[in-house]
Amino acid sequence: MSDIINQLKKGIAEDNIKINHSLASYTTFKIGGPADIFLSPSKIEEIEWALEVAKKEDINYYVLGNGSNVLIDDQGLRGMVIYLGENYTDVKVNGTNITAQSGVSLKELSLLALENNLTGLEFAVGIPGTLGGGVYMNAGAYGGQLGDAIEEVVCIVQGNIKTYQKDSIEFGYRSSTFQKEGAVILEGVVSLDKDKHTEIKKLMDDFTQRREDKQPVEMASAGSVFKRPEGYYAGKLIQDSGLKGHKIGGAQVSTKHCGFIVNIGNASSNDVKKMIQYIQQTVKAKFGVSLERELRYLG
Numbered sequence: 001m002s003d004i005i006n007q008l009k010k011g012i013a014e015d016n017i018k019i020n021h022s023l024a025s026y027t028t029f030k031i032g033g034p035a036d037i038f039l040s041p042s043k044i045e046e047i048e049w050a051l052e053v054a055k056k057e058d059i060n061y062y063v064l065g066n067g068s069n070v071l072i073d074d075q076g077l078r079g080m081v082i083y084l085g086e087n088y089t090d091v092k093v094n095g096t097n098i099t100a101q102s103g104v105s106l107k108e109l110s111l112l113a114l115e116n117n118l119t120g121l122e123f124a125v126g127i128p129g130t131l132g133g134g135v136y137m138n139a140g141a142y143g144g145q146l147g148d149a150i151e152e153v154v155c156i157v158q159g160n161i162k163t164y165q166k167d168s169i170e171f172g173y174r175s176s177t178f179q180k181e182g183a184v185i186l187e188g189v190v191s192l193d194k195d196k197h198t199e200i201k202k203l204m205d206d207f208t209q210r211r212e213d214k215q216p217v218e219m220a221s222a223g224s225v226f227k228r229p230e231g232y233y234a235g236k237l238i239q240d241s242g243l244k245g246h247k248i249g250g251a252q253v254s255t256k257h258c259g260f261i262v263n264i265g266n267a268s269s270n271d272v273k274k275m276i277q278y279i280q281q282t283v284k285a286k287f288g289v290s291l292e293r294e295l296r297y298l299g
């Protein structure tokens with residue numbers, strides 16, 4: 001381990017390397033044990049170096065954005081976590097385009113669009129992820145999705161920096177080319193349109209209000225746990241299965257939105273996993289519908 005750390009130090013600032021570092025506070029679920037090695041790179045060269053060392057030493061690595069769509073095991077993660085969050089947030093506006101590093105939050109990005117009278121990111125204002133996580137997941141809400149705004153993505157695939165133009169990226173429902181390729185997303189360019197500030201703001205306020213009315217935004221969760229099954233809403237199926245408020249350990253089906261599982265205090269990763277299984281079995285038995293997980297398990 002100390003040999004790996006010494007190698008990492010050759011290409012990554014010491015302040016950006018932590019050992020046996022707890023991950024719970026890096027997730028919106030507030031769940032997860034420690035990472036053997038936790039890196040928070042601040043430039044591309046540091047990310048490239050981390051990947052090179054991981055490959056050379058044959059150790060696992062995990063990429064983490066704002067941790068708003070992941071469940072990390074209580075045992076933590078062996079190998080290294082590359083956290084592309086608050087240390088990796090350069091952003092610039094160029095006409096109707098915004099170029100941002102992957103750690104920029106979707107909230108900041110959409111507010112920057114508003115500030116510059118640019119429309120196209122209103123849907124993203126309440127999604128608590130980063131640009132990198134949002135592109136990877138093709139995050140979306142209220143009829144919008146990141147894939148529609150993206151013009152270009154720069155990432156590392158199998159050790160090489162690669163630039164994808166819009167036409168060469170496949171975005172599906174909560175899926176993207178980058179999941180299939182195991183890409184580490186470095187940067188994205190979103191292409192927006194000019195509009196009136198008041199119109200953009202009105203739409204954002206409306207989406208924010210709708211979210212606050214319907215979702216347990218004040219509680220620890222990872223958003224909608226399941227993808228929307230064709231022809232149904234996961235939350236409604238779960239509610240109609242009688243599971244509203246159902247508890248397993250510290251995990252509870254939200255009483256405000258049954259598509260969310262909330263951490264009501266010291267939920268373990270196992271509590272959440274058991275709850276997910278229980279929901280899937282119950283909904284399948286009652287309605288014959290298989291709920292597919294949107295939440296990603298790390299570790």
Ligand SMILES: Cc1cc2nc3c(=O)[nH]c(=O)nc-3n(C[C@H](O)[C@H](O)[C@H](O)COP(=O)(O)OP(=O)(O)OC[C@H]3O[C@@H](n4cnc5c(N)ncnc54)[C@H](O)[C@@H]3O)c2cc1C
Binds near residue numbers: 126134
């Ligand atoms: C209250 C709440 C509301 C939510 N509402 C919505 C919603 O309306 N719509 C929606 O789509 N989602 C929603 N989500 C889920 C989540 O916010 C999105 O999926 C978001 O895009 C995840 O971004 P992140 O940075 O948190 O990614 P993380 O959770 O950190 O990671 C998610 C996945 O992306 C990968 N990843 C992250 N960054 C990168 C990168 N730079 N390069 C390569 N891979 C990367 C991770 O390895 C992981 O597999 C919500 C979550 C919460 C808690």
